[in-house]
Amino acid sequence: MKQVxxxxxxxxxxxxAEAALEGGARVVIYDAMPSAGRKLLMAGKxxxxxxxxxxxxxxxKRYDAPDARLAAMVEAFGPPEIVKWMVGLGIEAHVGSSGRVFPVGMKASPLLRRWLARLGAAGAELxxxxxxxxxxETGGLVFETLTGRVTVQADAAVLALGGASWKRxxxxxxxxxxxxxxxxxLEPFAASNCGFAVPWTDKMRADEGAPVKGVALSAHGQTVRGDFVITRTGIESGAVYPLAAALRRDIAADGRAILIIDLLPDTDESVIAARLAAAHPKDSFSNRLRKAVRLEGVKAALLHEVTKGAAPRDAARLARLIKSLPLTLTGAAPIExxxxxSGGVPWTALDDALMLKALPGVYCAGEMIAWDAPTxxxxLTACLATGRVAGRAAAES
Ligand SMILES: Cc1cc2nc3c(=O)[nH]c(=O)nc-3n(C[C@H](O)[C@H](O)[C@H](O)COP(=O)(O)OP(=O)(O)OC[C@H]3O[C@@H](n4cnc5c(N)ncnc54)[C@H](O)[C@@H]3O)c2cc1C
Incomplete structure (x- = not known):
């Protein structure tokens, strides 16, 4: 029996581990932490x-990888297979209004608990x-443990060591x-699906934690509808993440990136201009925004911030700005x-079964491989899909 x-x-x-067990191997799983799946549990929060x-x-098309191998893996073990797999663990899938798929109950802990139990029942040791x-020097895998150094001999090893954020x-x-x-x-690690730095004034910083809801963000011809959050040092969350790769590239090239914010994506510019033009002339600027187009709170604060308090009073120019507010980002949030x-083990270092060409019998899976994708x-789909390929190949090697 193969030892994996x-x-x-x-x-x-x-x-x-699951795929290697299915392939008939004896499987032992090792982790540095006191328990398994800590990032998965955090993701479930x-x-x-x-x-x-x-x-x-x-x-x-959501994946950024240099060749077709990742797409083929995700096709072989993609959304339908993941839903089936979850159901196999006794957890139904819930499809959100945006099409995103969650385990019913939304949390990771029931899924992880049942998964670990099933792996244990199938013979995997953790x-x-x-x-x-x-x-x-003999090729044995070396581990540091609470009781000292341990060396393990295995026929094959799968490295699934994750990326380089949330070290804890x-x-x-x-x-x-x-x-x-x-x-x-290796390709250098870079923050992906990250927040960005904006040199806010103290006034804007007072809105730390405020969600900016129902906007459309654009960069490089790509537009994302959704929400984001004002942080002490910039912006973070939801709608920002899918644009992160493009924004990071601009920052690397020019030291800054421009994110275009449509504050009222459901209303045409001409309609906004007409409503602003029809506002009562005696209304203050803030009241005009609030009454004519319901722009207030953190959205109005953003408009003031970007225009340094000098937003145009002309209705047509103001409408244009509301539809395409240019926010300057000066850096990506820390990788942690x-x-x-992104970054890690390049695809050129791997064969089609995800084995390291330089280290026969050693396979890689998950975020440690150099591919990128938005939230x-x-x-998780790519982590699971690559895990299947590496585990099965390790059992068959
Ligand atoms: C807050 C947050 C929310 C997220 N939400 C989502 C989401 O909703 N959907 C989604 O698709 N993704 C989400 N993600 C991303 C997703 O959780 C990760 O991409 C995924 O967990 C990566 O899986 P992995 O198995 O490759 O690595 P990891 O989950 O990072 O696991 C790597 C394991 O390797 C162990 N390890 C590392 N080095 C060693 C060593 N030297 N020796 C022994 N063990 C070691 C670690 O302890 C860890 O247990 C989220 C991430 C975060 C931080």
Whole structure:
């Protein structure tokens, strides 16, 4: 019987474990943390968006990867398969109004509990507080544990060590130095699905935590409808994340990026202009905005902030600005706070079964591979899909 070591008990590693068990291997899972799936549990705090129900062709286009391999993996184990898999764990899927798919109840903990129980029942062992530090001279996998150094011999290993954000949940990116030492040339980590820095005035900073609801954000011809949040140092959340890759590229090239905000995406510019023009001439500027087009609170504050308190009084020019307010972003939020990171193991370093070409018998899965995707369930889908491929291949190697 093949001995497969799975290192990293996040969604990618646990799915690799399941696939390796199905492939007939003996499976032992190791994780540095005191318990499994800590980032998955965190993801579940705001509703575990596990996949998306949109059209398959649209779904596949969400991924940024250099060749077609990731798309093929996500096609083989994508939204329908994930829903079926969840149902197999006794958890029905809930499809939100935006098409996002969640486990019913929204949380990750029931799903993780049942998943770990099923893996255990199928024979997988889980060793927590086992930090993988590399290989010894015999090729054994070396772990630091509470009782000292442990070496494990396995026929194949799946590395599913995560990206490099939210270190306190386990994925600290420290594995990059171990692989680099073994000749794997890695792509640098970068914050993805991250917030951005805006040099707010104190006045705007007073709106820290305020949600800006029902706007449309645009950059590079891509527009996203939704909400975002004002933070002490900039903006964060929902509608910002899908644009993060494009915005980051602009910041890398020019030191800044311009995000265009449509504050009233459901109303045409001409309608806004007409309503503003018809407002009572004695109304204050704020009252005119509020009464004519219901622009108030944090949205009005943003308009004041961007125009430095000198928004045009002319109705047509003001309407244009309300529909396309240019907000200057001066940097990406620190990598530690990002929902996910891009970079890591390049696809050129992997064969079609996700085995490291430089390290036969060592497979990779999940966020540690260099692909990128927005939030919306795409991250977890790719982690699960790559976990399946790596786990099955490890069992068959
Ligand atoms: C707040 C938040 C919300 C999110 N929400 C969503 C969402 O709704 N939908 C979505 O699709 N994605 C979401 N994500 C992203 C998603 O959680 C991650 O992309 C996913 O967990 C990555 O899975 P993974 O298995 O590759 O890595 P991880 O989940 O990071 O797991 C890696 C594991 O490897 C272990 N490890 C690392 N190094 C070592 C070592 N040297 N030795 C032993 N073990 C090690 C870690 O302890 C960890 O358990 C969210 C992320 C965050 C932070």
């Amino acid at each position: 070591a799975i290192i990293g008990a996040g969604p990618a590693g646990l799915m690799a 705001s509703g575990l968006n596990i996949t998306h129900s949109e059209d398959e062709a649209v779904f596949r 060793h927590t507080r086992h930090r993988w530090t590399g290989w010894d 949940l386990g994925s600290d990116g420290a594995w990059a130095a171990i692989l680099a030492k073994r000749g794997v040339v 706070t990002a929902i996910s990171t 919306g369930g795409y991250l």
